[in-house]
Amino acid sequence: MGRLDDGMAVFVSRTAPGDRAEIEVTERKRRFARARLVSLSTSGPSRVDPTCPHYERDRCGGCRLQHLSEAAQREVKRRLVGDAIRRIGKCGVPDPPIVPSPSAWRYRSKITLAVAGGRIGLQREDRPGSPFDLEDCLLVSERVMQLWTGVRGNRRLLPGDLDWLVLREDRDGRLHVMAIGGDVAWDAAPLAAELGDERICYWWRPGKGAARVVAGSRTGFPAVAFEQVNTELAKQIRLAAVDGLGDVADKTVWDLYGGVGDTAELLSDRGAHVCSIDSDRTAVEWGISSGSSRVKRIVGRVEENLHRMRTPDAIVINPPRVGLATPVARAIERWAGGAGGAGLRRVAYISCDPATLARDLSRMPSLTIRSLTAFDLFPQTAHVETLALLGGE
Numbered sequence: 001m002g003r004l005d006d007g008m009a010v011f012v013s014r015t016a017p018g019d020r021a022e023i024e025v026t027e028r029k030r031r032f033a034r035a036r037l038v039s040l041s042t043s044g045p046s047r048v049d050p051t052c053p054h055y056e057r058d059r060c061g062g063c064r065l066q067h068l069s070e071a072a073q074r075e076v077k078r079r080l081v082g083d084a085i086r087r088i089g090k091c092g093v094p095d096p097p098i099v100p101s102p103s104a105w106r107y108r109s110k111i112t113l114a115v116a117g118g119r120i121g122l123q124r125e126d127r128p129g130s131p132f133d134l135e136d137c138l139l140v141s142e143r144v145m146q147l148w149t150g151v152r153g154n155r156r157l158l159p160g161d162l163d164w165l166v167l168r169e170d171r172d173g174r175l176h177v178m179a180i181g182g183d184v185a186w187d188a189a190p191l192a193a194e195l196g197d198e199r200i201c202y203w204w205r206p207g208k209g210a211a212r213v214v215a216g217s218r219t220g221f222p223a224v225a226f227e228q229v230n231t232e233l234a235k236q237i238r239l240a241a242v243d244g245l246g247d248v249a250d251k252t253v254w255d256l257y258g259g260v261g262d263t264a265e266l267l268s269d270r271g272a273h274v275c276s277i278d279s280d281r282t283a284v285e286w287g288i289s290s291g292s293s294r295v296k297r298i299v300g301r302v303e304e305n306l307h308r309m310r311t312p313d314a315i316v317i318n319p320p321r322v323g324l325a326t327p328v329a330r331a332i333e334r335w336a337g338g339a340g341g342a343g344l345r346r347v348a349y350i351s352c353d354p355a356t357l358a359r360d361l362s363r364m365p366s367l368t369i370r371s372l373t374a375f376d377l378f379p380q381t382a383h384v385e386t387l388a389l390l391g392g393e
Contacts, residue, residue, distance in 0.1 A: 009031070010033040012034075015037055016046050018043075021041060022039045034382060036063030044357050049067075050066045050136045061126075061332065062139070070104055070379065074098045076382075077384035088359055088362065090362055096373050099374070102233060105321075110167070111144060111167050111168075113164065115163055117160045120152070121133045121134035141169055143175065151165070161182035171227065171231065176202075176203060176223065178203035180211075183206055183207060184203060186214055188215035201215075201218075225259065225286060228377065233377050241263065241348035242266045242348070244346070245346045245389075250272075252314075253267050256277055259320045260286050268292045272314075273296075275296040275309045277298045277299075279299070302319075311335065314345070316347075318355075333365070336367045347391070349387070349390060354384065368391055369388060370390060372389075372392045
């Protein structure tokens with residue numbers, strides 16, 4: 001961010017602190033403007049040469065911070081979290097510490113590719129909807145990129161009316177190819193024969209409808225279930241969340257937006273009575289089949305099922321980017337404020353968006369921030385994960 005001569009704040013992508021640059025204003029609002037970088041005359045001390053050729057050549061919109069050093073990226077993310085909590089959440093906290101990712105590259109276990117105009121790849125920053133042909137994404141694991149090399153060389157065997165293509169490596173080491181779009185079922189047998197790897201599972205999801213296996217094994221971890229793509233750091237975050245609740249033995253703990261139940265399993269192993277809720281039936285059913293029978297699991301929207309659960313002593317929250325539905329925030333606030341609350345009254349809130357985290361904190365004033373930690377779950381990008389450990393009086 002810089003300022004124009006009249007004092008207006010202007011946001012310019014692909015610039016770094018200390019840069020001196022010529023810019024072109026592309027959008028002007030009442031209180032701020034957006035601009036694009038035209039030329040760079042002086043580089044700031046935190047600027048580095050981007051590693052990926054797609055970053056400059058194709059203006060890939062995924063790695064928006066790749067031109068910053070890793071230390072500078074983490075500093076930016078600390079400030080993003082701290083600013084949101086202070087400005088939106090009205091909480092007087094310093095910028096949090098940040099935990100680096102074990103790997104800054106090749107950490108992603110999944111990639112979603114757009115399909116348009118005969119191209120399959122990632123979106124351009126300045127032209128959404130017009131993907132460039134992807135050669136290699138340096139954020140994605142080598143196994144997934146090797147899979148992409150094989151699929152790319154046989155793209156004629158993909159559906160002709162494809163909208164998206166998802167490639168994934170699951171927790172069991174299996175590979176998945178998911179074609180999304182169209183109304184005619186994809187015959188993936190020819191592609192499976194070309195790639196010749198029995199570990200690959202092929203999925204097709206029509207424009208409207210559920211995904212189904214069309215070739216390969218039908219057993220194992222479901223490719224459609226949510227799982228963080230940086231699996232190693234995600235494990236650390238879950239462990240920190242559970243540790244932050246303290247002693248949960250014989251306590252009732254809610255695991256809201258629990259997915260396949262990884263956090264629920266950690267809690268159960270520590271002796272907690274856990275109730276886990278998620279709207280993804282596939283994820284919950286996989287958790288039932290492979291997890292502990294001691295965990296109560298519910299399929300459905302969180303806001304529609306809280307009445308089915310015992311009053312908790314502690315809560316783990318891991319919502320999608322939109323944050324908590326208003327009824328959920330209200331229910332937690334009533335519990336934290338003492339109306340039916342009991343025991344620990346501790347909350348671990350794992351957030352993938354500082355703005356919605358801050359908004360939700362403002363809705364639950366009976367919970368105070370005990371600690372705040374950022375995690376660099378997605379190096380080279382502007383995304384940051386945050387763990388807020390909260391407590392009632």
